[in-house]
Amino acid sequence: MAKPQRLNHLVIHELDQELLLYDPNLDRSHRLNPSASFIWQQCDGQHTVEQIAQLLTDHFEVELADAVKDTQSALQRLRAEQLITDG
Amino acid sequence: MGDRQWHHYQIGVTRLRLASVVEEIITHFDYLYRQFRVTDSGPDALWLEVAALRPKPWSRTQYIVRSSGREFFAGHETGSIIPELEFALNQQTILRNPQYLIYHSAAMEFEGQGVLLPADSGTGKTTLTTYLLARGWRYLSDELGVVDPQTWMLHPYPKAPCIKAEGLALIEQLGLTVYPHDGFRLRDKRQRFYISPTQLGRQAIAPAVPLRHIIFLGRGQVPGPYVEQFSTAESTMYLYRTSVNPMAHREQGLARAIDLVQHCNVWAMALGDHAATCPFLEALLAEHDHHPVAPQANPTIKVYQPAEPLCETS
Known part of the structure; x- marks a missing residue:
């Protein structure tokens, strides 16, 4: 079961609940809104996608079905932007 | 640099020398920038040179703009040279000033405070800039906002405001004349007109001022004017996207x-x-004349936000 892992070479700026990430290898910057930031921070190589979705429901008081769908969508985007690996 | 006749200018942060085989180019450039003439721009000034080439005896004359080692083809018509010179000047100003944060932005001074007005091309920043000038604001640039990251001073780069044909009527309403009357054309064939900073008067050009306000210009869903505030992260990304020299600062x-x-x-x-x-x-600036406004309190601390757009990349 995939346990996504955030990349550790990124420069991280935390601003309120949002994150700005700078990738020095690709020279690209990213803004993650609060929910995306939360998901990215749970990508520690220990949590499965389902576990991250469960944490999202606890944190943001959202229905599990929506959380699963949005977690999957967010992880897909984070993967595409090379901000996580599949661990 | 041989026996060319060099003409020297200091346009805000940029010192340059100009030579041209086409005498009317000097006349044009002087019309736009004569108040910035200096006797000597110094040994390390940017140099711009307009040269003419005829690759074959039967070829039409081609004009080339050379700027400190780079060359720009400026076409066959002398009317296309000035926009190429302006383009080369902008590019070299960016390349030669890595110590500054430089944004694609208009820059103005209002009651002693620097105002950065970043906007995408075509939003209307030059037109707004010109209207503000007519109301007594002072001019720093209509193209590049040059910020010293050590002091947060906004530096002048008072290029001749450049407008396209669609902005012409508005400018003429203000009683300003554009130059030249029939415009210059760049490779995209669009007519460009310039407003001489000289016409604005010497007092209209501001010295470096402390930067206090950043106003991102755009078009709203409903007719403006109105303002919105973004979170600090969102504002930062908007600003960062308008940077024209991000590679000069990398992660910094x-x-x-x-x-x-x-x-x-x-x-x-x-x-x-x-x-x-x-x-x-x-009125907005007067109301918040000194102290930074706290970013909009984020009401979504425990409120779920839609998944899209979750991640914005620049």
């Missing part, structure tokens, strides 16, 4: 953009009719 560029956003009052403003937009903007 983002950190400095954060510092800058936290140092200033930041809004996004939907433009409306200029007669309404200008006093609206003045």
Whole structure:
């Protein structure tokens, strides 16, 4: 079961609940809104996608079905932007 | 540099020398920048040179703009040279000033405070700039906002405001004349007109001023003027996207953009009719004249946000 892992070479700026990430290898910057930031921070190589979705429901008081769908969508985007690996 | 006749200028942060085989180019350039003539621009000044080439005896003459080692093809018509010179000047100003944070932005001074007005091309920043000038604002640039990251001073780069044909009627309403009357054309064939900073009067050009406000210009869903505030992260990304020299600062560029956003009052403003937009903007700045406004309190700390857009990349 995939346990996504955030990349550790990124420069991280935390601003309120949002994150700005700078990738020095690709020279690209990213803004993650609060929910995306939360998901990215749970990508520690220990949590499965389902576990991250469960944490999202606890944190943001959202229905599990929506959380699963949005977690999957967010992880897909984070993967595409090379901000996580599949661990 | 041989026996060319060099003409020397200092346009804000940029010192340059210009030579041209086409005498009328010097006349044009002087019309636009004569108040910035200096006797000697110094040994390390940017140099711009207009040369003419005829690759074959039967070829039409081609004009080339050379700028400190780079060459720009300026076409066969002398009317296309000035926009190429302006383009080369902007490019070299960016390349030669890595110590500054440089944004694609208009820059103005209002009551002693620096105002950065970043906007995408075509939003209308030059037109707004010109209206603000007519109301007594002072000019720093209509193209590049040059910020010293050590002091947060906004530096002048008072290029001749450049407008396209669609802005012409508005400018003429203000009683300003454009130069030349029939415009210059660049490779995209669009007519460009310039407003001489000289015409604005010597007092209209501001010296370096402390940067206090950043107003992102745009078009709203409904007619403006109105403003919105963004979170610090969102404002930073907007600002960072307008940076024209991010590679000069690498990861520091983002950190400095954060510092800058936290140092200033930041809004996004939907433009409306200029007669309404200008006093609206003045009232906004007067109301927040010194102290940075706290970023909009994020009401979504425990409120789920939609998944899209979750991740914005620049």
